[in-house]
Amino acid sequence: MExxxxxxxxxxxxxxxxxxxxxxxxxxxxxxxxxxxxxVTEKASAKYKLAVMLHTAMNYENRNPAVKMQEFNKAFESIIWQLKS
Structure with missing residues (x-):
């Protein structure tokens, strides 16, 4: 699937x-x-794809820069740390 x-x-x-x-x-x-x-080697992993989808969803659904999204950011940062290690 694309x-x-x-x-x-x-x-x-x-x-x-x-x-x-x-x-x-x-x-x-x-x-x-x-x-x-x-x-870049992580691009094929499910976690990488999820991180891309989470980041995209955050920016698509919350176009007001004043909105704070702490819970989302924690989940996103957690995935980044896992992908980097």
Missing amino acids: DLELLKKYLRIDGSEDDVILTLLMNAAEEYLADAGVP
Whole structure:
């Protein structure tokens, strides 16, 4: 299954009107993981894909920068640490 289609299932999105935005957010999530020190070799792992989906969901569903998402950030950071080790 293509990554975009998997992400849309995760977010429960049926249409294609936001595909460009979702693709941009997925690419940004992958760059974020690379900048955080996650090895490229992790790209095939389920944890890596989940981290990309979590980061994308956070930015897609919470477009207000004033919103604090502490619980999400803890889960996301935990996955990053696991991927880096």
